[in-house]
Amino acid sequence: MVVRNSFEMNSLVVGEKMNGGFEVRAPGRVCLFGEHSDYLGLDVIAASIDLVIEIVASPREDNEIHIEYCDLGEQDRFSIDSEIEYRNKRDYIRSSFNVMRRKGFFPTQGWNIHVSGNIPIAAGLSSSSAMTVGAIMAIAEMAGKKLSTEEVALTAYEAEVAEFGESGGTMDHFASAVGGVIHIDMESMKVTKLPAELDSIVIGDSGEKKKDTVGDLRYIRTTVESEYEAIKRKISTFDHRKTPANMVYELTQRKPSKERRMAEATLRNRDLTNQAIELLRDIKPDSYVLGEMLEEHHEILRDDFNRSTPKIEKMIQAAMGAGAVGCKINGSGGGGSMMAYASGWEREVASAIQLAGGTAYIVKVSRGASLTKVKD
Numbered sequence: 001m002v003v004r005n006s007f008e009m010n011s012l013v014v015g016e017k018m019n020g021g022f023e024v025r026a027p028g029r030v031c032l033f034g035e036h037s038d039y040l041g042l043d044v045i046a047a048s049i050d051l052v053i054e055i056v057a058s059p060r061e062d063n064e065i066h067i068e069y070c071d072l073g074e075q076d077r078f079s080i081d082s083e084i085e086y087r088n089k090r091d092y093i094r095s096s097f098n099v100m101r102r103k104g105f106f107p108t109q110g111w112n113i114h115v116s117g118n119i120p121i122a123a124g125l126s127s128s129s130a131m132t133v134g135a136i137m138a139i140a141e142m143a144g145k146k147l148s149t150e151e152v153a154l155t156a157y158e159a160e161v162a163e164f165g166e167s168g169g170t171m172d173h174f175a176s177a178v179g180g181v182i183h184i185d186m187e188s189m190k191v192t193k194l195p196a197e198l199d200s201i202v203i204g205d206s207g208e209k210k211k212d213t214v215g216d217l218r219y220i221r222t223t224v225e226s227e228y229e230a231i232k233r234k235i236s237t238f239d240h241r242k243t244p245a246n247m248v249y250e251l252t253q254r255k256p257s258k259e260r261r262m263a264e265a266t267l268r269n270r271d272l273t274n275q276a277i278e279l280l281r282d283i284k285p286d287s288y289v290l291g292e293m294l295e296e297h298h299e300i301l302r303d304d305f306n307r308s309t310p311k312i313e314k315m316i317q318a319a320m321g322a323g324a325v326g327c328k329i330n331g332s333g334g335g336g337s338m339m340a341y342a343s344g345w346e347r348e349v350a351s352a353i354q355l356a357g358g359t360a361y362i363v364k365v366s367r368g369a370s371l372t373k374v375k376d
Contacts, residue, residue: 020058020059021056021057021058021059021373021374022056022057022138022141022371022372022373022374023054023055023056023057023371023372023374024054024055024057024134024137024138024141024369024370024371024372025052025053025054025055025134025369025370025372026052026053026055026130026131026133026134026137026176026177026368026369027048027049027050027051027052027130027175027176027179027366027367027368027369028048028049028051028052028053028119028125028126028127028130028176029046029047029048029049029125029126029129029130029171029172029175029176030046030047030049030125030201030203030330030339030363031044031045031046031171031175031330031331032045032046032047032181032276032280032294033045033269033272033273033276033293033294033297034046034171034269034270034273035269035297035301035307035328035329035330035331035332035333036217036220036266036269036301036305036307036332037169037186037266037269037270037273038168038169038170038171038184038186039167039168039169039217039221040169040221040224040225040240040266041186041187041240041241042186042240042241042266042269042270042273043183043184043185043186043187043270043273043274043277044169044171044183044184044186044273045181045182045183045184045194045273045276045277045280046171046172046174046175046181046182046184047175047180047181047182047198047201047365048175048176048178048179048180048365048366048367048368049125049201049203049363049364049365049366050363050364050365050366051117051118051119051120051125051203051361051363052117052118052119052130052366053115053116053117053119053127053130053131053134054115054116054117054134055113055114055115055131055134055135055138056113056114056116056374057111057112057113057114057138057141057142058111058112058374059109059110059111059112060109060110060111060112061109061110062109062110063079063080063081063109063110064077064078064079064080064110065077065078065079065080065097065107065110065111065113066110066111066112066113067093067113067114067115068112068113068114068115069115069116070114070115070116071115071116071117076093076094078094078097080097080106080107080109080110083098083101084097084098089164090128090160090164092128092131092132092135092159092160093113093115093131093132093135095132095159095160095163095164096132096135096136096139096155096156096159097135097139098159098163099136099155099158099159099163100136100139100140100143100155100159103155105139105140105143105145105147106139106143107139107142107143108143111142113138115131117130117131120203120205120337120359120361122209122210122335122336123203123205123206123330123331123336123337124329124330124331124332124333124336124337125203125330125331125337126172126175126176126331128160129156129160129172129173129175129176130172130176130369132156132159132160132173133152133153133156133173133176133177133369134369135156135159136152136155136156136159137152137369137371138371140152141371149177149178149368150177150189150191152173152177152369153170153173153174153176153177153178154170154173154189156173156176156177157169157170157173160173166217166218167217167218167221168217169186170184170186170189171184174191176368176369177368177369178191178193178368179366179367179368179369180193180194180365180366180367180368181193181194181196181198181280181365182194183277183280187241194277194280194281195280195281195282195283196279196280196281196282196283196284196285197283197284197365198285198341198365199364199365200341200342200343200344200345200346201339201340201341201342201346201362201363201364201365202319202324202339202340202342202346202349202350202353202360202361202362202363203330203337203338203339203340203360203361203363204312204315204316204319204337204338204339204340204353204356204358204359204360204361205336205337205358205359205360205361206309206311206312206315206335206336206337206338206357206358207357207358207359208309208311208312208335208336209335210332210334210335210336216332216333216334217332220262220305223259223262223263224262224263224266226259227259227260227262227263228240228263230260231248231251231263234251235247235248235251240266240267240270241270243267245264245267245268245270245271248263248264248267249264252264261304262304262305264304265300265304265305268300268304269297269300272293272296272297272300275293276290276293279293287325287341287343288325288343290325290326290341291324291325291326291341291343292325292326293326294326294327294328294339294341295326295327295328297328298316298326298327298328298329301328301329301333302329305333307329307332307333307334308329308333309334309335311356311357311358312329312335312337312338314356314357315338315353315356315357315358316338316340317356318352318353318355318356319338319340319342319349319352319353319356320340321352322345322348322349322351322352323342323343323344323345323348323349324340324341324342324343324345324349325341325342325343326340326341327339327340327341337358338358340353346362347362350362
């Protein structure tokens, strides 16, 4: 069976205050180009998709927050009067309240919060980032404050990544908050919407749970940054954002080490992303060129970062055989999902992914996170 999304994104509704209740919907995302680049200060291209996390909030008459994680069958409750203790690492809604409190944004009354969604968990589609973006928007609304889209994204990054000393970047949060197809310049933190109209995207969830996503990101980051320092000892002017990749390749006279290959791969990713920016400036980019570039990106992730798995490779082969023009690992890899650009063959591609053992989601590029007031 092909799984389709059950929510439609809503635009921000402003005007007369109703009963104080509201809904926030924050989308997941796919990374088109620049996987494992944002936390290294290199540019990325991402797109929000119409799978969402939904947060429904209604006011209480006390000073407590009551949370129901509807899909997980879990509950949480705490007081808003002081800093909130974490039950475990990655306690993202609690951390969102703490980070917002430190910024002077906190509710003056309690709230009931229901969290649900249709983004597969741990599938590389940024369900946790979408939830954190949604939480930040919700807390701002509870506090009667307004945050810009950029402030929402950066505050969500603080709550999800910086608060717990993790190694991720800001791509997921900007993609969810801003929406559409976006280019993020990680040097200036400038986010630009790209005109490209993309369709026929199929997500294939392998169902393989990642063993240690945070540890993987930390290993890649520290390894590559160490190699950058070694390269600087040979090329004093080395700049990982600007130095031509060929200059680095010329340093290696023999077969490069695994670590050097990883560093060189980030430069290949960088250059491929820059090419993709130009391609995606067209409203209707050439599907086959885009597909070839996605394939090249996947090869880098598979061969140089070792991020694929036999099952994901099987799903990709099935998708390509059913008409996809390009596929790649989506997210940190080592499990999770892949994406296929189906170019009009989405049903056939989705069916092939299912037959290969995956769960298929036909998705479209969506708008960013939104908030809607709830009427009585």
